[in-house]
Amino acid sequence: MIGLSWAILAALLGGLAVAVTLTALRRSELARTRRLVEELGEARVRGTRRARLQYPQVDLSRCLGCGTCVSACPEEGVLQLIHGQAIVVHGARCVGHGLCAEECPTGAIVVALGDIEKRDDIPAVDERFEVTTVPGLFLAGEVTGFALIRTAITQGTQVGREVAARLTDVHPGTEGEGPVDLCVVGAGPAGLSCALEAQSHGLSTVVLEQESLGGTVASYPRRKLVMTRPVVLPVRRRLDRSEYRKEDLMRIWEEVVEESGLPVRTGVRFQEARRGSDGVFEVRTEQGIVRARHVCLALGRRGTPRKLGVPGEDLPKVAYSLLDAQSYVGCRILVVGGGDSAIEAALGLAEQEGNEVTLSYRRHAFFRIKARNEARIEEAMKRGRVRVVFESEVISIDRDAVELAVGGKGSGRTERLGNDYVFVLAGGIPPFKLLKDSGVSFSPEDRLPPPTMTEKNSGLLSSLTVALLLCVAAIPWILFHRAYYFLADAERPHSVWHDLLRPSGSLGITLGSIALGLLFLNLSYLLRRSPRVRFSLGPLRGWMTMHVASGLLALLFALLHGAMAPRHTVGGHALAGLAFLALTGAVGRYLYAFVPRAANGRELELDEVRARVAALSSEWEKGNRMFGERVRDALAELIPEDHWKGVLPRRVLRFLALQHRARRTLAELRRAGRAEGIPAAEVERTIQLARQAQRSAFAASHFEDLRGILASWRYFHRWAALLLVALVLVHVFVALRYGGVLG
Numbered sequence: 133m134i135g136l137s138w139a140i141l142a143a144l145l146g147g148l149a150v151a152v153t154l155t156a157l158r159r160s161e162l163a164r165t166r167r168l169v170e171e172l173g174e175a176r177v178r179g180t181r182r183a184r185l186q187y188p189q190v191d192l193s194r195c196l197g198c199g200t201c202v203s204a205c206p207e208e209g210v211l212q213l214i215h216g217q218a219i220v221v222h223g224a225r226c227v228g229h230g231l232c233a234e235e236c237p238t239g240a241i242v243v244a245l246g247d248i249e250k251r252d253d254i255p256a257v258d259e260r261f262e263v264t265t266v267p268g269l270f271l272a273g274e275v276t277g278f279a280l281i282r283t284a285i286t287q288g289t290q291v292g293r294e295v296a297a298r299l300t301d302v303h304p305g306t307e308g309e310g311p312v313d314l315c316v317v318g319a320g321p322a323g324l325s326c327a328l329e330a331q332s333h334g335l336s337t338v339v340l341e342q343e344s345l346g347g348t349v350a351s352y353p354r355r356k357l358v359m360t361r362p363v364v365l366p367v368r369r370r371l372d373r374s375e376y377r378k379e380d381l382m383r384i385w386e387e388v389v390e391e392s393g394l395p396v397r398t399g400v401r402f403q404e405a406r407r408g409s410d411g412v413f414e415v416r417t418e419q420g421i422v423r424a425r426h427v428c429l430a431l432g433r434r435g436t437p438r439k440l441g442v443p444g445e446d447l448p449k450v451a452y453s454l455l456d457a458q459s460y461v462g463c464r465i466l467v468v469g470g471g472d473s474a475i476e477a478a479l480g481l482a483e484q485e486g487n488e489v490t491l492s493y494r495r496h497a498f499f500r501i502k503a504r505n506e507a508r509i510e511e512a513m514k515r516g517r518v519r520v521v522f523e524s525e526v527i528s529i530d531r532d533a534v535e536l537a538v539g540g541k542g543s544g545r546t547e548r549l550g551n552d553y554v555f556v557l558a559g560g561i562p563p564f565k566l567l568k569d570s571g572v573s574f575s576p577e578d579r580l581p582p583p584t585m586t587e588k589n590s591g592l593l594s595s596l597t598v599a600l601l602l603c604v605a606a607i608p609w610i611l612f613h614r615a616y617y618f619l620a621d622a623e624r625p626h627s628v629w630h631d632l633l634r635p636s637g638s639l640g641i642t643l644g645s646i647a648l649g650l651l652f653l654n655l656s657y658l659l660r661r662s663p664r665v666r667f668s669l670g671p672l673r674g675w676m677t678m679h680v681a682s683g684l685l686a687l688l689f690a691l692l693h694g695a696m697a698p699r700h701t702v703g704g705h706a707l708a709g710l711a712f713l714a715l716t717g718a719v720g721r722y723l724y725a726f727v728p729r730a731a732n733g734r735e736l737e738l739d740e741v742r743a744r745v746a747a748l749s750s751e752w753e754k755g756n757r758m759f760g761e762r763v764r765d766a767l768a769e770l771i772p773e774d775h776w777k778g779v780l781p782r783r784v785l786r787f788l789a790l791q792h793r794a795r796r797t798l799a800e801l802r803r804a805g806r807a808e809g810i811p812a813a814e815v816e817r818t819i820q821l822a823r824q825a826q827r828s829a830f831a832a833s834h835f836e837d838l839r840g841i842l843a844s845w846r847y848f849h850r851w852a853a854l855l856l857v858a859l860v861l862v863h864v865f866v867a868l869r870y871g872g873v874l875g
Contacts, residue, residue, distance in 0.1 A: 200672050210232075296334075313424070343398065429572075524538045713853055
């Protein structure tokens with residue numbers, strides 16, 4: 133009885149410890165989810181939810197919530213796990229690394245351009261980057277809408293390879309002897325990669341650049357870190373670091389051009405490219421015409437610097453780029469702009485001794501900047517190293533001062549700053565006119581349809597097929613030895629097959645060793661998935677495939693190792709645990725993926741309802757401002773920010789109270805709408821939207837409860853795996869020590 137009492141006490145303590153731990157973890161998860169949903173709402177308000185160009189797009193029907201995409205992204209805050217699935221929070225911070233898509237084991241992410249159906253700033257090119265309206269004319273690099281140096285190198289290389297594949301006869305002659313095979317406009321990463329790839333195939337090439345080698349990279353500030361994922365250049369030179377300084381990258385390009393003898397002509401301003409009746413292009417420049425069979429325009433998107441158009445902008449102290457911040461000491465400096473370039477310039481100048489740096493930005497807050505730049509500028513503002521004047525514009529520039537309109541040009545408020553230098557870093561005017569003059573279309577009708585997310589060929593189907601075939605193959609083996617496998621345990625020692633097929637027999641030990649190896653191979657998946665362990669060796673989807681296949685095969689070999697007759701022993705319990713582990717993994721895989729999708733879907737539906745009500749109220753404000761304000765206030769009451777906050781009983785009581793408040797609020801809305809003269813149909817439409825918003829909020833809160841229950845399934849699966857490992861190790865020890873296996 134004493135032993136039983138101690139066992140009960142131990143079980144009670146253990147159960148309470150587990151309950152307290154799980155409750156604390158759950159509360160922490162709810163607090164984290166609440167914080168991320170609030171951050172998502174702030175991103176929508178600030179306009180950073182979607183990027184101007186490319187950003188990750190997630191298919192919630194396939195997202196497992198493994199979180200590897202979040203940890204793989206080098207830009208902070210682009211992706212977060214909300215309701216157990218990956219959601220784009222700050223899409224504007226995405227620069228197109230694509231690591232999230234590579235790491236996703238189910239192909240649930242694709243990095244693509246955003247909603248471009250109605251945009252007129254994306255050129256129409258096909259999957260080979262050939263202009264859809266001009267055969268033989270290609271685009272590469274940032275001009276296509278995709279940023280990142282690595283992407284530019286990849287696109288340029290692909291264009292060079294495509295041109296080489298089209299030419300059955302190459303023309304190694306020079307430009308003066310006739311049309312070259314390929315003329316590349318732009319000597320940045322895309323243009324140089326394109327020309328180098330074409331040259332490696334024996335094509336005659338020429339590169340035209342209006343400024344200097346390196347293109348846009350050459351105009352970066354001194355010692356600026358340039359992000360570039362490891363990539364192999366067409367000349368088989370590998371850039372194996374994740375970060376390079378501007379000077380290092382420029383030196384590499386210069387060495388590559390010199391070693392390859394690539395003909396690069398700098399100081400040549402491009403005007404247009406026209407295809408003649410003979411199929412040969414005439415590339416017109418200010419220095420003459422270049423004839424070419426194919427043309428690749430790698431012009432970038434920055435084009436010419438965007439000017440302010442104010443008096444005094446032509447003074448020598450005004451510049452549109454900053455090459456070396458260390459050249460400015462003890463100066464009064466104004467930086468105009470609110471992008472990453474402007475912020476980095478302001479921070480670099482503020483680090484120099486004696487500088488007084490002011491940043492003028494026309495908006496009320498920073499938008500679409502990198503998280504680390506946002507943190508750095510906020511810290512600089514707190515310490516007084518950089519003064520930021522939001523909602524301001526330059527009115528005029530004098531020799532020793534600058535005048536700003538604060539609160540917008542129409543506010544009437546001005547501020548005069550003593551000034552020595554002005555850096556205008558407000559972006560550039562894209563070279564779209566040059567492209568259009570060359571026949572490039574920007575019409576959505578001429579673009580290819582956007583890429584769809586399809587299941588990646590991860591090998592899961594083939595691996596499961598192999599596992600199925602092995603299981604099917606095991607059936608003839610079992611039937612062939614049915615004289616042994618169908619015997620009772622007491623009769624098996626008398627069978628001629630016993631020494632071979634028993635667990636400690638030669639074949640039995642081999643099968644058990646294979647099962648043990650497969651088990652530990654299966655568990656290595658946890659190391660690959662953990663963000664704390666630097667262990668990759670291939671994409672995660674391949675490891676996930678291995679995890680599924682090795683688990684099933686381990687069960688098959690363990691079953692044969694046990695001679696198809698598991699007993700009430702440690703080994704038999706380990707086999708049962710392995711079967712249970714496979715079952716929990718299969719159930720959790722599909723249930724855990726399905727429920728979060730429903731929760732996120734409800735959140736998205738809720739956002740859509742909010743947007744529709746806001747659109748309606750904005751229309752009414754033109755003549756019915758008071759009613760528009762009442763609609764928004766009512767919506768805020770019906771969708772409280774803590775609709776999934778707290779324990780389940782509290783949420784139910786909260787919902788019942790909201791139901792009563794909703795009936796009263798909707799009745800007041802009807803009366804107010806009639807009093808304001810709003811058409812009855814419009815008022816009823818608004819009320820229906822409000823009801824839909826409330827239902828979506830309630831559904832989202834309880835999907836989160838269900839997800840919380842199923843989230844524990846994942847932990848249960850992991851603890852079951854840990855227990856299984858312990859049982860297997862005990863089984864191996866007992867077999868070696870007492871089973872006579874070694875004898």
